[in-house]
Amino acid sequence: MLDALRRRLDAWGVRTATSRDALLGAVVGVVSVALFLAVLQVVSSGLGETLGASASTDSMSTGARVAACVVLVGQSMALTLRRRWPVLCLALTLLGQLALAPLLPPFVNFQAPAGLVAAYSVGVHAPRRPALGAAAGAAVVQVLLGYVLGGPATAAELGVPVATQLWGGLVSALVTYLGAALVGAYLGTRRELLAQLRARVAQAEREREALAAQAVLAERGRMARELHDVAAHHLSGIVVQAAAAERLVDGDPERARESLRWIRAQGRETLENLRLVVGILRDTGTGDDVAPSAPQPTLADVPALLDLARSTGTRVQETRRGEPFDLPPTAQLTVYRVLQESLANARRHAPGSAVDVETAYDEDGLEVTVRNGRGDLSAVSPADGADDVPGHGVIGMTERAELVGGRLSARRTSVGGWQVRLTLPRSDDAGAPAARVAQEAR
Template structure:
């Protein structure tokens, strides 16, 4: 199977990829490093805003040591994103550990986190197998809530004193469940929600890719089906080529043998035989040119000579005259008003009559053959029936003089295949009065 074309992407993503490529960021790791640096820069602004809010609204003034430690934890969170796709479990684990450190510097009633935990959890949901992602996120969520319950505000109290914290950390066991429930809810929303979004996005991406691949496979199957149809049609055309050559060449061999015997004995009859051979040879060449032209690949230059039209039901009478010229006793009759047939069915009628006459010439030499064309509103039938051959070593005609090895047509198998292609019915078997009958009916 050939590779499917890539799925179309939004223009914004294409422009972003082009921009990153121009900056030399072509691998996932290099792009994750760029994201980590960008998040560290964003964290600087968020840290400055948060410090102002904490001092103005909560009355907590962070000491230089607390501020430096908070900045170090926040930057560590952001820079760990460079491993988010290469080592997602390690990334989310370190981010959760630094998040617990940030909580130890916050008052119990204040919740603060950067963007790194959301991105790390999203990456786990998008790139890890579903079961493993659930285990990792559940472990990180539970550990963050439990550790946060135990350390929230502890480091802040140690660095700036109890008086600087407006709401003290609950010292009694009764207050711990309240803090634990709040931190668990925040952790579930942050890690669990982000991982779920990542899983949904990855599932949607995989589904889109699957649909694209199935569409590409469907297109390929359609192309293969069309190619097989072309090959089947070419095979039929090749059989057409074989039938043309087999019928005409066998007749030409017979007539050439007769002309050879007539030279010096009946020159006029010999000239007529040679003239027939020349005419028949030209007709054979025209038919071969047409068939070979149809077998050419698209775009291949056509031959300079124009090919003759493919013979149809109207040419059966000409076929009968050719058989009579070979000395065969062939009767011909038409019943009903002549009607046009589809091109393929028209050719089939002619070729079946041609093959049946060739069979009669070979297998019942000298026997009389009757050809009937019967037209109705819905169907057209051609019937070729030969009587029993006359007694004698070779019968009464010259058909027996066809030497062995001369190409023959496709026989009954080929005739049945042709009939099946056009939805016709072929009957071949002994005739009621003796001999052999071939009858083809094709719908109009």
């Protein structure tokens, strides 16, 4: 209902809070004048016959009636200030009520509706304690000054003791003003609670969206790392073997066919690995397209990885130092992926160069270093990607190392090659970071 009224006011061009309060004041003014004239008519026809002509409202002149109506309209228009300055609005309506007292005939005590609306507005828009204090103060001032301005004559004519009249009027005014202020305070508090609830809901929605966006970015990073680690390693070997087969197809067909058979086997393995990765990333759980699960690589798979690199023509020299110790599955996966990416980069950017893989176990942890020389750039044509700049591989390796509490550095060596160094702490130190990537190890 309120929304429909707001839409109607918007259609009429009454859009601001001040303009709507001014319209409310005008409506209250018209209602107040109508009620005032109706009260005069009722009192004139009722009490006039009972108490005599002296008590009749007919003695109220036309000028007094017009002045009273003007006071009522002005009092009502003070409601324009009820949102911005609610206490001032209450004070102005109180002044209007006091100005009305001398104009009223005996036996007529008319409480203008604007005062009640102002007391309600104080409860809604002013702080709670000052609002109730202002409402109580307005009731006391209205009773006392109203008695001074017009009360003694009325009390004498009715034969009512002054104290009784004052206490009765004070109780009535307090109930009226405080009641209106309390209703306004209740509705104002309820409105504030609803606003806070909406703000919290909006904040929760923004946080949910931020978490969802963060989760999407994390998932995109995981997808990029998995796809890059699986595809780049095999495809770089396929490219090297394809270039070799192209040069040997005329001079040594048998070796060319051997290279093609290797390419076919590696292509089949690449497709199978990509299918496994896509199945993991989709995580459908049901249906006919579910990819079979496969164990993640560990340190036990490193020799096979090095043999695969040697089968592509890369000279790989492995050195181990120290006593091996157990590493969490996530750390082992990180070592395997870093070696895989480093070998692929060496094959892609320094074909023909020897690669040294050094694994060192000590008290602090595990350190894996992969070095390659400048390489024989004549072994691969520019079309084979020898001059490519490394892409996201180093970024993915660095992210993997950080997720398990390790460090990774990649730099150019003094002889023109590259060195990649991965440092991982022992399992006791790496346990907490490893928990953050437990999902990736499954």
